[in-house]
Amino acid sequence: MGKINFPKVLIFLISLLWLAPLVTTLLVAFKTRKEYLNQQFYELPSTIAFFENLIDSLESYKIHLHIGNSLFYAITAGAMSIIFGAMAGYNLSRIKPKYSLHIFFIIYLGTVFPFQMYLIPLFKYYDLLNLYDTKLGMVLIYTALCIPFSLFVFRGYYNTIPKEIEEAAKLDGCGIYKIFYYIFVPISWAPIAIVALFQMTLYGMIFYLD
């Protein structure tokens, strides 16, 4: 009774600190230009200028187009990297051909390179193949960038699934593709959600390839 729980208070303070930048930024979104320049940051705006600001940014920056593009890339490239990642994850964790660990490390190595490493040559190839400045080219490179992480998640998840299920299916006469389609795909909602979430947040970040 009456004893202050120190970590609890600290966590409360930290989460307040974590909220502060978001709140102050949100406040600015509601201010007019004049208010932003004249007020202190903590003063509430006198009029709600959010919709004027929104319309302004729609008109001058056409953000609705950019949001559409971002969504398009996120959905197409996300779906492709999930499908290929799941296929490879199943292959490398269940069928386990020779050198499967090596293949996994080779693919996972893709996360290590800084983007400047592949930017110049990629630009050259895209120019050669007429892919530069096209949506197809963007989707392809996004997919390639996301596959390593997707494979990592799917492989880890498929490793935890007991072998017995697979063996029972094998006895009933399923081949590897049928096992994958009827057993592994229906139970992969959790990794799909994880990969989709992580990659959606990633697409916004990669601005330098545009």
Added chain:
Amino acid sequence: MLSILNKYILCMPALLFVVFFLFVPVIENIYYSFFKWDGLSEPIFIGISNYVNVINDYSFVSSFLNTILWVVFTLMFPVFGGLLIAYYIRGLRFENVYKTILYTPFTISFVATGVIWTYIYGRDLGVLNGVLSLFDISKVNWLTDYQINNISLLIAWTWQQLGVNLVLYLMGLATIPKEPVESAMIEGANKFQIFIFIIIPMLKPISVIVITMAMVNSFKVFDLIYVVTRGGPAKSTETLAITMFRESFVMFNMGYGSAISIILTMIILLISFFYMKKSISTETIHI
């Protein structure tokens, strides 16, 4: 039983994608690092003198030291701090609320994070100086004073990255069995001792993943610094990723930039290879 083709076909698309879009350009980049090339004219072969110039360059040394600072700080605050918070957050009344608040910054892109923190650190209209002026403290140049601007950027980085490490560590904490913790409690260990002697060793499998990912990301960080300070003033906030970008795409010394990027990649590869090898060989984990 299965033919060779059948055995490998499912991992082929992923492998081909990564090889064609990442490995082939990287190998070509290694080739460019032996040339003097401005991106337009014919490359001139100059051997390893790009690498020699990089090592002797003063700005390389300073940005190398900055990179090390970023890595150390990342391991201390976003990773270890995330672990501490994950440990103390478990079982709290508003665990999910805290988790959501701390994770939210990660869903914001680096560019938007940079914009938010530029606004906070601004000299005259910035929030932080506004708060300080309430306590009659004079204005601080958060982003242009070269003694503190790295720390300012690292605080923004921590704000964004803590959440993801926290969530990953919470996942790891959920897999720890209750019995060792309970028996330690019976023997009279307090929460901090349990944390040091039981939780940290038992979290090793997830720690390997989290630490490797955080380390690689902190070596590669580019967008945040570029949006907020562009490596300035006077290259004081440059890390290797920024130096490489400046050399290649601002100064158009493609070969020189390639050499820096290869040195950076080698550092990342060596560190993560030895760390993972040392950690994995002693554990029977599936990664």
